[in-house]
Structures are given as structure tokens and as C-alpha cells.
Amino acid sequence: VLMAAGITAVICLALTLFAFQTRFDFTGMHTILFIALVVLLLFGILAAIIPGKTMQIVYASLGALLFSFYLVYDTQMMLGGKHKYSISPEEYIFAALNLYLDVINIFMYILAIIGSSRD
Known part of the structure; x- marks a missing residue:
């Protein structure tokens, strides 16, 4: 569990830094991400x-x-700025919940990878 938590922390830190500095706008990918989520569910x-x-x-x-x-x-x-879509500052609880769910899901999947590879 501790190894999964450490890996999750490193991944989340790296991806957050990437999101801050990249010039590519990921906010326009909501349709692709939703379709990928449905495919993952299936x-x-x-x-x-x-x-x-x-x-x-x-x-x-x-x-x-x-x-x-x-x-x-x-x-x-959350950053807003020059991105295509943004969350307003009044929706800070929604934004925090989104980030929380992303981190928890990454942690759960990494935990599953570690658990499956140890069998």
C-alpha cells in the first residue's frame, strides 16, 4: 500500500507540473475522455x-x-487562462472533488497493478 501511495504521489506531482507548463490544451478533450471512460467500463x-x-x-x-x-x-x-474551457473560482468544491477522485482512482488502479503483479 505504501509503495502504491508513493507511486501515486510521484505521478500526480509530475502530471500537475506537466499540466502547468504544457502548451497543449487538454480541456477540449472532454468528449474523447468520456468515450475512453465508457470503453474502460465495458x-x-x-x-x-x-x-x-x-x-x-x-x-x-x-x-x-x-x-x-x-x-x-x-x-x-482549474487553471483557466487561455484554455478552451475552465472552472470558475466559485466552483472550488467541485474542482477539489474532481482532483480528489482523479487521485483516488489513480491510486486504486496502481494498487491493483501491484497486487496483480505480486500473485
Whole structure:
């Protein structure tokens, strides 16, 4: 658990710094991210029907990758500025909840990767 927490902290710090300095606008990718989330949900159902260590690791890796993109997306939404979409300062609770859920999901998927690889 501690290793997963450390990996999550490093990933979140790196992605937040990336979101601050990149010139690419991730806020316009909301449709792509939503479609990827639906595909991940369907893949999760498939992974539950067809169990296997490899399937679990692939599912958890895709989930961690997707929520890493969501973390960058939500961070840029909070920054506002020259980005296409933004969250207003009055919606700080919503923004904090978005970031919290991104970090928790990344942690859970990394924990699943570590757990599956130790079996």
C-alpha cells in the first residue's frame, strides 16, 4: 500500500507540473475522455467475465492511464487562462472533488497493478 501511495504521489506531482507548463490544451478533450471512460467500463465488464492475471493488469494499466489524462484535464480546467474551457473560482468544491477522485482512482488502479503483479 505504501509503495502504491508513493507511486501515486510521484505521478500526480509530475502530471500537475506537466499540466502547468504544457502548451497543449487538454480541456477540449472532454468528449474523447468520456468515450475512453465508457470503453474502460465495458472492458472492465469483459475483464470480470474473462478472469486472468494479464487481463487485470491490462485493465488496471488502462485505468491508471485514463485517470492520469483526467488529472491533467481537471488541472487545466482549474487553471483557466487561455484554455478552451475552465472552472470558475466559485466552483472550488467541485474542482477539489474532481482532483480528489482523479487521485483516488489513480491510486486504486496502481494498487491493483501491484497486487496483480505480486500473485
